[in-house]
Amino acid sequence: MHIVIAPDSYKGSLTAIEAARAIQKGIKEVFPTAKITSLPIADGGEGTVKALVYSMKGELQHNHVLDPLGKTVLAEWGILDTKTAVIEMAEASGLLLVPLSKRNPLITSTYGTGQLIKAALDQGMRKIIIGLGGSATNDGGAGMAQALGVRFLDRSRKELPNGGGYLQDLASIDLTNLDKRIKDTEFILASDVKNPLCGKTGASVVYGPQKGADASMVDQLDKALLHYAAIAEKATGQIVANTNGAGAAGGLGAGLMLFCNATFRQGIQMVLELVQAERLFSEANLIFTGEGSTDFQTVYGKAPVGIGSIAKKYNVPVICVSGSLGKAYDEIFKYGITAAESIVSSPESLAYCMENAASLLQDTAKRICLILKIGATLKCEGIRVIPV
Numbered sequence: 001m002h003i004v005i006a007p008d009s010y011k012g013s014l015t016a017i018e019a020a021r022a023i024q025k026g027i028k029e030v031f032p033t034a035k036i037t038s039l040p041i042a043d044g045g046e047g048t049v050k051a052l053v054y055s056m057k058g059e060l061q062h063n064h065v066l067d068p069l070g071k072t073v074l075a076e077w078g079i080l081d082t083k084t085a086v087i088e089m090a091e092a093s094g095l096l097l098v099p100l101s102k103r104n105p106l107i108t109s110t111y112g113t114g115q116l117i118k119a120a121l122d123q124g125m126r127k128i129i130i131g132l133g134g135s136a137t138n139d140g141g142a143g144m145a146q147a148l149g150v151r152f153l154d155r156s157r158k159e160l161p162n163g164g165g166y167l168q169d170l171a172s173i174d175l176t177n178l179d180k181r182i183k184d185t186e187f188i189l190a191s192d193v194k195n196p197l198c199g200k201t202g203a204s205v206v207y208g209p210q211k212g213a214d215a216s217m218v219d220q221l222d223k224a225l226l227h228y229a230a231i232a233e234k235a236t237g238q239i240v241a242n243t244n245g246a247g248a249a250g251g252l253g254a255g256l257m258l259f260c261n262a263t264f265r266q267g268i269q270m271v272l273e274l275v276q277a278e279r280l281f282s283e284a285n286l287i288f289t290g291e292g293s294t295d296f297q298t299v300y301g302k303a304p305v306g307i308g309s310i311a312k313k314y315n316v317p318v319i320c321v322s323g324s325l326g327k328a329y330d331e332i333f334k335y336g337i338t339a340a341e342s343i344v345s346s347p348e349s350l351a352y353c354m355e356n357a358a359s360l361l362q363d364t365a366k367r368i369c370l371i372l373k374i375g376a377t378l379k380c381e382g383i384r385v386i387p388v
Contacts, residue, residue: 003027004280006039007290008303009047010323013357016040016051022358023288023321026365030373037280041289041303044190044267045088045133052086052129053078055275061123065115067097068108068136070162077116080274084127085120089113089249090134093143095211098136103212105138105204105221106165110252114147117260121181129274130256131267132191132249136211138164138204138221140197140228141255149177150259164204164250165217167224173235178259187262190270192301195247197240197254198226203247211250225251232258268306281311286372287318288365289337295326299335308336321364323353341368 005027007019014022020038027034039055042048053060058080067073075091090096092112095103113130120128137143142152143162151174152160152167160166196202204213204221213221228251229241236258240246245264246254256262272278281287289307291298299305304320311318317338322329325342332340343360344353345367353360 001031001285002035002037002283004037004039004284004287006041006277006287006307007321008041008043009051010290010292010357010361011046013292013323013354014361016042016047017054018358019290019361022361023290023365026362027288027369029366030369037284039275039277039280041275041307042267042271043301043303043306044131044192044271046090048131048190048267048271049076049078049086049088049091052080052271052274056080061119063116063119065092065112066109067112068093069098069102070109073097073112075112075116077120079123079125083125084129085123085125086129086131087113087116087120088131088133089252090131092116093137093252094134095136096134103136105136105208105211105213105250106217107163108137108211109139109143109162110135110137110141110250110255111143111147111162113252114144117144118147118179121179121185126184127186127188129188129190129270130262132189132193132252135249135252137252138208138211138213138225138250140164140167140225140251141253141258142167142228144252144255145259148179148182148259150175151177164221164224167228168220170228170231173231175235182260185260187256187260188270189245189248189253189256189262189264190267191245191248191253191264192266193248193253194244196242196244197229197246197251198222199242203251206247207250229254266301268301268303272306272310277307278310281307281316282314284316287311287316288321289318290321290361292323293326294320294322294324294329294332294340296328296331298329299331304337305332305335308332310336312336319368321361321368323357
């Protein structure tokens with residue numbers, strides 16, 4: 001029996017790698033001789049760097065960069081092969097780097113993300129994958145571009161300070177010193193966000209409040225981004241204000257399109273292609289996947305449905321083991337998931353479940369495999385038996 005273990009991270013509890021190890025331990029307690037392939041997965045959000053580096057036998061890198069408020073932090077990124085890098089913008093410009101009391105998208109910047117891109121270019125990378133989840137910023141990617149040599153100038157030809165609020169004073173953009181290596185580099189943005197840069201469904205209105213913006217700040221930020229888009233159009237010839245995905249990560253999507261000619265890919269599809277998941281799934285008898293919480297949102301580009309959709313083509317059963325099964329979780333059954341189970345078997349506090357997620361996940365995998373073992377001994381016509 002060949003089992004592929006392909007979980008996403010269990011947010012706040014386990015990385016995808018830790019989750020895969022826990023599931024494997026549970027399986028091995030029941031099927032000690034089973035062939036197991038561990039394939040930690042991510043959907044372009046948290047954990048993408050670690051999952052891809054692990055699954056592709058890459059190498060983790062660390063660089064000191066500026067966080068959203070300009071303080072130095074040590075950020076992690078990955079090299080996947082001789083020319084391909086993967087970056088999570090949240091490592092340098094993420095919301096979790098800013099204390100709750102200091103969250104202010106008028107002044108937070110993506111400069112550190114630009115520094116990570118420069119670090120990758122310095123290492124000879126010419127294909128850079130960037131995950132756009134979890135940002136603390138609303139600067140349209142201007143900070144990122146500044147780190148790569150772009151100058152954002154006011155009417156006095158002075159450079160603007162960092163932060164989305166200052167974009168309202170933008171008069172011109174100078175591309176003279178934009179890093180020349182960018183034109184020879186492919187930029188792929190891993191994101192499922194479809195929001196435009198501006199307007200009622202734009203970056204400021206939809207995501208600004210969770211980054212610390214009140215109603216007046218949201219209005220100011222939205223107007224600033226609209227003005228930024230108009231000036232950027234003059235400098236680059238590109239129109240981004242209403243482009244799908246431009247509003248991702250506080251407009252970093254727009255900035256990467258404007259200055260790096262980046263393209264968007266659905267996160268989970270891109271990750272599954274990179275790790276050659278289809279080949280592995282086609283050879284498997286059974287697949288385990290999982291995530292922190294499975295609910296109605298899972299069908300919108302999350303890891304389990306990406307995995308299930310591929311497995312369905314080869315009639316390979318997929319079991320989704322998640323921290324919790326929420327509202328309308330059974331929608332995943334339309335996308336190739338065969339069965340779903342929660343790791344919580346009795347009433348427990350959330351704190352307990354998060355603290356003991358590894359042992360709960362291992363135990364759940366064991367219980368599932370014990371049931372599968374019963375099924376393998378049944379002699380009923382029409383029942384597909386997985387060889388043990």
